[in-house]
Structures are given as structure tokens and as C-alpha cells.
Amino acid sequence: MTEVRPRRSIPDVIQLKRIGHVLLRVRDLERSRQFYTTVLGFEVMEQDPEHGGLFMALTGNAHTLDLFPVADPAAAQPPMAGGLGVQHVAFQVDSEAALREAYFTLQDQGVKIVRAVDHVSQKSIYFHDPDGNLLEIYHELPNARELFLQGRGDRDVALVFDSAPRS
Secondary structure (H helix, E strand, O other), X not given: OOOOOOOOOOOOOOOOOOOOOEEEEEOOHHHHHHHHHHHOOOEEEEEEOOOOEXXXXXXXXXXXXXXXXXXXXXOOOOOOOOOXXXXXXXXXXXXXXXXXXXXXXXXXXXXXXEEEEEOOOEEEEXXXXXXXXXXXXXXXXXXXXXXXXXXXXXXXXXXXXXXXXXX
């Protein structure tokens, strides 16, 4: 007997909770593991020998980022700005002080910062991982939602951190 579903008069919208994780294809799994663990603080949760992937998480999460090697590293094309697909992955920090610390930690680790920007609703630092994937670390202002709904007037002013000693 076939189950008959009741018809819905109004289409429902799926109630998503959040973006769960991102999978990145990488040229060198070990090089990427080093970058994401030592620079960004990810924890390796599981190495999947059957599929060749590495599952990583940020503190308090079970799963945030999957790293899988490309089939042919020599033939892999780098990400293209303005091209089809994901353009960057953003990681949020809890405060402007944490963003400032991230900025100087990236510099200390030899990571080139592409740009640092005050977007009105958030302040952001952009940089690349070893495979050229654009990453962002940002601090969102408490009233960011209201700013977006009002039309935030994105001004993209350069964000400058003073070089005073960190605590």
C-alpha cells in the first residue's frame, strides 16, 4: 500500500539551523592540516583513510571543515576570484580585540593579509590559505542584523590596527 501524503496549501520553507561545515579540496593534505591547526586553531577530529579526508572542528563543534586532496594536484586549477562557486569562507570571532589578535597572529605566522576592512556591520580580515582559498575572520557588531535591514551603506573603509604591544 502506498502512503498518501496530505497536500499542503502553502509551500513550507525548510528551517535550517546554520551552515554546518565546508569541504575544501587541497593539493597537499599535510600542508593544509598544518595551516588550519597551527594558524587558525582547528582540531583534527578524524582522519578518514578510506576516503582520504581530514575532518576538523573549531572549539565546541564536532565538525566544521573537511579537507580532501584533489585527485591530480599538478592539474588542479587555483580558485578564481569572480568565478563560479564559493568565493570565501568566513570565521567569526567574539570581539574586536579577538579580531585584532587574529590580525597580528596571521602576520606573526607569515600569512599575507589581502585586506582589512570595516564593512559598517562587521570588521573583517581577508587572507588566503596555502591553496589560494580566500578566508575571512570577522567580528560582527551587535546590531548587525538591524544595520543590514536598514541598508547598511557598506562603506568598506580600510581597517588599521595599531602596532602597540599585545597583552
